[in-house]
Amino acid sequence: MSDESRKIRLIMELRREGISDTKILSAMEMVPREAFVLANMQDRAYENTALPIASGQTISQPYVVAYMTQALECEGKRVLEIGTGSGYQAAVLAQLARRVYTMERHRPLNETAKQAFADLGLSNISMRYGDGFKGWPEAAPFDRILVTAAAEEIPPVLLDELSDDGGIMVIPVGPHGKQQILKITKQGEELSTEELIPVRFVPMLKGTEAG
Numbered sequence: 001m002s003d004e005s006r007k008i009r010l011i012m013e014l015r016r017e018g019i020s021d022t023k024i025l026s027a028m029e030m031v032p033r034e035a036f037v038l039a040n041m042q043d044r045a046y047e048n049t050a051l052p053i054a055s056g057q058t059i060s061q062p063y064v065v066a067y068m069t070q071a072l073e074c075e076g077k078r079v080l081e082i083g084t085g086s087g088y089q090a091a092v093l094a095q096l097a098r099r100v101y102t103m104e105r106h107r108p109l110n111e112t113a114k115q116a117f118a119d120l121g122l123s124n125i126s127m128r129y130g131d132g133f134k135g136w137p138e139a140a141p142f143d144r145i146l147v148t149a150a151a152e153e154i155p156p157v158l159l160d161e162l163s164d165d166g167g168i169m170v171i172p173v174g175p176h177g178k179q180q181i182l183k184i185t186k187q188g189e190e191l192s193t194e195e196l197i198p199v200r201f202v203p204m205l206k207g208t209e210a211g
């Protein structure tokens with residue numbers, strides 16, 4: 001089966017699983033996931049599963065990418081992503097958002113993601129090697145923040161960098177085995193939190209790794 005027909009099968013599966021927004025489905029269709037998976041995993045690029053990438057990390061499951069993107073309501077917005085990993089989620093966001101700022105604490109992942117963005121001609125993504133717990137002060141505030149690693153609690157700096165004019169943060173929170181996606185909306189000083197689906201993400205860790 002060709003990548004193209006595998007991709008179409010995956011998109012139909014996402015629709016069956018409840019991803020109803022056609023803009024999200026077309027964004028998923030626009031991004032070649034094979035450009036973000038390891039060479040020895042190419043034949044699995046359109047499986048609806050997480051896969052290993054370099055530095056002991058993972059590229060998220062397509063369903064979770066679509067689900068979080070849908071929850072973020074990011075069309076035309078300035079988005080900060082924490083946890084670039086392979087760069088796949090950032091590439092999906094870039095189809096919808098005005099600009100995507102993405103941070104990664106593993107230097108090698110930073111390099112491969114940057115190359116993938118260049119190869120695909122994605123020019124509305126800015127990338128930084130750094131610790132997401134510290135945020136991206138020069139580009140803040142952000143309309144939207146998406147965290148793709150699981151935090152024990154919501155990082156305060158990120159909450160500060162979220163726009164107070166209806167800003168939305170989507171973040172998996174909780175200890176290993178008990179994580180849940182939260183959707184936080186900020187209006188002035190008011191925060192409202194909605195609990196979404198249970199998930200399994202790699203942990204959000206402090207500091208950076210050169211290797």
Ligand code: SAH
Pocket residue numbers: 057058059060082083084085086087088089090103104105106109130131132133148149202203204205206207
């Ligand atoms: N969005 C990614 C998923 C990668 S997994 C994708 O589509 O492939 C989560 C990533 O978060 C890992 O690469 C991990 O190194 C990164 N991460 C964990 N803690 C971080 C932190 N404090 N700052 C930046 N990145 C972090």
